[in-house]
Amino acid sequence: MLPSYLLSLREGLEAALIIGIVLGALQKIRRTDLAPMLWYGTLAAVGVSIFTAILLTVFGLSLEGSAEQIYEGITMFIAAGLLTWMIFWMSQQARTLKTELEADVNKAAASRNGRALFWMAFIAVVREGVELAFFITAAFFAGSTENVGANTIQTLAGVVLGLSTSILLGWSLFATAVRLDLRRFFQVTGFILILFAGGLVAHGIHEFNEVGWIPNIIEHVWDVNAIVDEKSVLGELLKTLFGYNGNPSLTEMIGYFVYLAVVAVFFQRSNTKKIVTVAQPSA
Template identity: 30%
Template sequence: MFATFLIGLREGLEAALVVGILVAYLRRIGRADVLPRMWAGIGCAVALALGIGAVLTFGSYALTSQAQEILGGVFSLLAVGMVTWMIFWMQKAGRTMKASLQGGIDRALESGTLWALVAVGFVSVAREGIETTLLLWSMSQTFGQDPTVLIGAAAGLAVAIVVGWMLARGALRLNLGTFFTWTGGFLVVVAAGVLAYAMMDLQEAGVLPGPFSAMAPIDATTGAVLTGWAGFPFGWAFDVSTVIAPTGFWAVLLQAVVGFVPHMSWLQVTAWALYILIVGGLFLRGIRRSRLPSPADAAKAAPQPSSIPSSSPGAA
C-alpha cells in the first residue's frame, strides 16, 4: 500500500495541479463559460485511463499463461518508459508548465472550436492517467493482483485531490520542487523494480533467455539451475528464500519499494542495476544542474559597474 500510495499521490497531484492551472486561468480571463468543455476533456482522459486498466485486467484472463506473461512484460516495459520520460520531463519543464498550459488555452480560444478546448483538457490529464494506470497494473501483477495495491493507489489519489484543492485555495503551502524531486527519486527506484519484473515475465514466457530456457546453466549432479557466479549470465543470481520468506513482511516491503525478491535471475539483477546507475545518475545530474544559477540569474546577481567616473590621481 505504501508504494502505490506514493505513486497515486505524486501522479494525482501532478494531474490536480494541471487541472487547477487550467481552471484558474479560464476564470481569471473571464471565460468560465467554457469550463464545461474543459471538464469534458478531463473526463474523457480519466475514462481512457480507467478503460485501459479494465482491458488489461479483464482481457488478460482470456489469454494463455504464456501470452499473459508476454503481455505483462511488454506493458511493464512500456510503463517503465513512460515513467522515465515523465520524471525527466517534470525535471526540465516543471518551471514552464504553467506558461505552456496557458498558451494552449489561448490557442484553443483563438480557434473558437469546441474540440480545441476538449483536446487541451484531455491531453493535459491523459498523460498522467495512462502512466499511472500502466504502472499500477504492472505492480498489481507483481503482487498477484493483491487488492491492497489498488487501495493504496486510491488513497494516494484521494489525498492528492484534497492537497491540490487546498493549494488552489491558498490553504496549504507546499514546496513543489522539493516534493517532485523526492518522489522523482522514489519513482526511479520503483521503475527499476518494474523493469526487473518485466525481465522475469519475459524469461518465463521464453522470450528472453534465463533459468527457464535451454540456455540455463545446470548442475550436472542435481539437475537444478545454478545460482551465484556459476549461474551467470542465464541462471539465478541469488536465492535467499531461506533467510527472507517470499511471502513475509520484509520480502513484500522490499519488493514494493526497491523491486527486490528473494529469488532473482542474473538478467533481472543486471537490468535493475543498470537502470539505477544510468537513470539515477542522470536524475541526480539534473538536480545539480537545476540548483546552479542560470546565466540570466548570474548576470543579475553580478555587481554592476559604477556609472560615476573615478578621479585621476592628478585631478584637483
Template identity: 30%
Template sequence: MNLQKFLLGLLVLLGLGTALAAPSVDVPNELRLTHDLVSQSLREYAQGKSQQAFRTARSAYLDHFEYAEPPLRVLNPDLILEMEYRFADLRNGMKAGQPTGELQKIAGDIDGSLRKAESIVSGTGVLGPTLAATGGFTILFREGLEAALLIAAIFAYLDTSRNTQLRRAVWYGGAAALLATALTWALATYVLSIAPVSRELISAVTSAIAVVILFSLSFWLLQQSDRRRSVEFMRARVSQAVQSGSLLALGAVTFTTIYREGFETVLFYQALSVASGPVSVYMYLGVALAILALAVTFLLLFRFGRRLPTAKLFPVLVSVTALFAVAFVGNGVRAFQEAGWLNVTNLYGRLPTIDPNVAALTGLHPTVETLGAQGLMLLIYVLGFVYARVRAGAGRQNAAGKLERS
C-alpha cells in the first residue's frame, strides 16, 4: 500500500514537473480563441460551408484548446475529458450533416465548459461573485417589496371590514401565487432545456424580453403618480370583489397581483442564471439574502404595521435595475451574434480583457455591436432620468402655484 502511494506521488510530481517545464501558455487567451473559432465554425456551417466549418472546428481544438489542456488537466481532468468528447461530437455532427440547431446545442455546452475552464485557471475573483449575488438579491427583493406593498394596500382597504374570511382569502391568493411562481420556474427551466433551438437564441430572446420589462419598470418606479394609479386600480378591483361578496374573486385579485411580480422574477432569473454561469452559487446566495430581507420586511409591515422608507429605497433599486438592463442588452446582442443573427466586429486585443464571469454579468463583451448597444441603452436611460426629473420638478412647481393661488 505504501509503495502504491509512493508511485502515485512520483507520477504526480513527474506530471507537475512536465507541466512546469512546458513552454508558457496564455491559457485564458487560448480559451477565448477556441470560443471564437467554435462560433465561426457554426456560422460557416449555417452558410453551407460544411467542409470549411469542420476545418475551423478542428483548428479550435488542435491549434488552441490543446495548448490549454496541460495545466487544466492537472486542475480538473474530468472537465478536460468531457470537453474532448464534446469537441468530437461537434466535428462528427458536421461530418454527418446534422441540423444546425443540434450543433448549436453542442457548441453551447462547449462554451459553458470554456467559461468554467477559464474560471478554474483565473479564479473567480471578487467582482464576479459580487455582481452575481447583487443581481440575485436585487431582483427578488425589488419584486418581493412591490408585492408586499400591494398586499399591504389590500389589507389597508380591508381594515374597514371585520370579516376575517376576507383577509384569509388574500393570504390564500398570495400563497397560490407563490406556488404558481415556483411551478413557472420549474416549467420554464424544463421547456428551455428541451427547446428545439440553440441555447444562444434562447438566451438572446430571454435577454431581450427582460430588457423591455426592466426598462419599463425603471421609469414606472420613478413615476410616483403612475404607482399611485396602479394602487388605486388594484383597490378598485378589491372593492368590486368585496362588494360582490365573493372570496374567490378577492383571492383571484391577490393571485394576479402577486403572480405578475413572480412571472417577471422568473424571467429575470432565467437571464441572470445564464450570465452567472460558474458563479451561479453566489446568485443563489443573493436570493437567500433577499428571502431573509423580505421576511423582515413582511414582519415590519404586517406584524408591527410600520411604514418603510420606500421613497428613498426605490431610487437605489431603480439604479441597480437599470444597470442590469444594460448588462442584459450586451448579453442579448452577444447571444444573437453567437446564433449567427448579427455580425461580429471583434475588439479582442484592442481592449483590456476582463474576467469572463464579470464580462457575462456586465454584458461587456469586446465587440463593437455589444458595446454600441450598451452605450445606446445607457444614453437612453440618462436622457429618460433627466426627463423624469424635469417633469417631476415641473409638477411640483405647478402644485405649489395652485396652492399659492388658492
C-alpha cells in the first residue's frame, strides 16, 4: 500500500497544482465562466487514466508462464523510465510551470467555446494519470501475485489515500494560508521514488533472468531468506518498495546499484545547480 500511496500522492499533487494554477489564472483574467471546461477536461483525463490502469492490470493477469514474466519485466522497465523522467522533469520545470500554464490559459481563453481549455486541462492531467497507471500496475505486480485479492485492496487503498491527501494539500495551498515547501517536498519524495524505481529495474531484470533474456552470470549472489524471507510480511513490503530479493542474481544487483548510483548523482547535481542558480544575486 505504501508505494501506491507515495506514487499517488506525488502524481496527484502535481495534477492538483496544475488545476490550481489554471483556476487562479482564470480568476486573474476574469474568465471563471470557463472553469467548467477545466473540470470536464480533468474528469475525462481521470476516466482515461482509470481505464488505462485497469487495462494494463487485467491484461497482465491474463498472461501465464513466460509471457507473464516478459510482460511484467517490460512493465517494470517502462515504469522505471517514466518515474525517472518524471522526477527530473518536475525538478527542472517547477520554477517555470506557473508562468507557462498562465500563458497557455491566456491563449485558451481566447477561444469562445472553451475547447482549447478543455484539451489543455485534459493533456496536462492525463499525462500524470497515465504515468500513475503504469506506476500502480508495476507496484501491483511487484507485490504478491499469490494473493491477488489482498494485493488489489492494498493497492487501491494506497491510491485512494494518496489522491485524497494530494487533493487536501492542493486545496490548502490555494484556498488557505497554508504554505508547503514544494521544493523540499519534491526533493524528499524524489529520493524515495528513485529507490522505488531502482527496485523496479531490479525486478525487471529478475523477470528477464527467468525467461533467459538476461543472463544471471551468478544465479544467487547470496541467500538471506533465512533472515528476511521475501515471502514474509516484511519481505513483501521491502520487495514492493525497493525490489528486495532474498537471493538475487549478479545481473540483478548490478542493474540495481548502477541505476541508483547514476540517477542519484544526476539528481543531486540537478538540485544543487538549481539551488545555486536561485541563490545568485541579480546584477
